[in-house]
Amino acid sequence: MTRWPLPAYMQLALAQAREAADCGEVPIGAVVVKDGAVIAAARNGPRERHDPTSHAEIEAIRAAAAILGNERLEGCELWVTLEPCAMCAGAISHARIARLYYGASDPKGGAVEHGARVFEHDQCLHRPEVYAGIGETEAAEMLRSFFRARR
Amino acid sequence: MTRWPLPAYMQLALAQAREAADCGEVPIGAVVVKDGAVIAAARNGPRERHDPTSHAEIEAIRAAAAILGNERLEGCELWVTLEPCAMCAGAISHARIARLYYGASDPKGGAVEHGARVFEHDQCLHRPEVYAGIGETEAAEMLRSFFRARR
Numbered sequence: 244m245t246r247w248p249l250p251a252y253m254q255l256a257l258a259q260a261r262e263a264a265d266c267g268e269v270p271i272g273a274v275v276v277k278d279g280a281v282i283a284a285a286r287n288g289p290r291e292r293h294d295p296t297s298h299a300e301i302e303a304i305r306a307a308a309a310i311l312g313n314e315r316l317e318g319c320e321l322w323v324t325l326e327p328c329a330m331c332a333g334a335i336s337h338a339r340i341a342r343l344y345y346g347a348s349d350p351k352g353g354a355v356e357h358g359a360r361v362f363e364h365d366q367c368l369h370r371p372e373v374y375a376g377i378g379e380t381e382a383a384e385m386l387r388s389f390f391r392a393r394r
Numbered sequence: 395m396t397r398w399p400l401p402a403y404m405q406l407a408l409a410q411a412r413e414a415a416d417c418g419e420v421p422i423g424a425v426v427v428k429d430g431a432v433i434a435a436a437r438n439g440p441r442e443r444h445d446p447t448s449h450a451e452i453e454a455i456r457a458a459a460a461i462l463g464n465e466r467l468e469g470c471e472l473w474v475t476l477e478p479c480a481m482c483a484g485a486i487s488h489a490r491i492a493r494l495y496y497g498a499s500d501p502k503g504g505a506v507e508h509g510a511r512v513f514e515h516d517q518c519l520h521r522p523e524v525y526a527g528i529g530e531t532e533a534a535e536m537l538r539s540f541f542r543a544r545r
Contacts, residue, residue: 289465289488290465292465293459293460293462293463293464293465294456294459294460294465295455295459295465295466295467295485295488295489295490296447296452296455296456296485296488296489297465301447304446304447305445305446305447308444308445308446309444309445311444312444313444314440314441314443314444314445314446314448315446316446328484328488328517329480329481329483329484329487329505329510329512329517329518330480330481330482330483330484330485330487330488331481331484332480332481332484333479333480333481333482333483333484333505334446334447334481336480336481337440337446337447337479337481338446338447339446350517351517352517352519353517354480354484354510354512354515354517357515357517358515358516358517358518359480359505359510359511359512359515359517359518360510361480361505361510364505364508364509364510365509366479366480366501366502366503366504366505366508366509366510367480367509367510368503
């Protein structure tokens, strides 16, 4: 049997998540891609950075916007290992991310297909296309083993 | 007639909003307060800073967390001139803000009493106490005149 390979961008996001775990942060990683080129890759780091907004998506979006010199990431994709929370879904909308690809869904904290469902309200002025479940096994297993080790 | 004076923290948030307008940014300001002391004051600035996450609340929370050396702003208050959006409501929750005071409500982009209603879902792990309508006339008039001038 040949397992279908993960897209390279999700592999990169997973590598960022692994780096977060190595630093004692919840393993979540994100990558911003434009026209096939990786603009920014980032990981979760709120504890170490003393910044409650330091989720992988926020870090990747801020880095990409700084690099592109534009608060709007038109035509960009965001690849992230976990379903975004309300804060990150809001940031994805403000940044005008065109396509969102995520790995594991997050019933406990997600706000795309759970809870606040940020993209589904009239107050959301920009909705990305959303593709879920890419690398979910790898992303979820990384989170499970991180929390298992900390119990 | 004596008009009831605005709390000093909301006056400070409004002054930050005014500064944003002077810089061509949508006039929204925010202040983080702990035990009666102002920890951080900030304004909206996504265009100038090339950062879609640069809302007043996010800037104030990030600054306060950096100053206090802690990602959790336990016991802190956030004063902001406009009802927070989904991104900012999420950040307020992650930061463990104890009390949220805001001025004008925002039917078009708010996510506290409108749309995503971020604090009302099980996925929201921390809910602040919420006080609305403090300085709403001043905050709303500043926004109206900003957009009127740009039409």
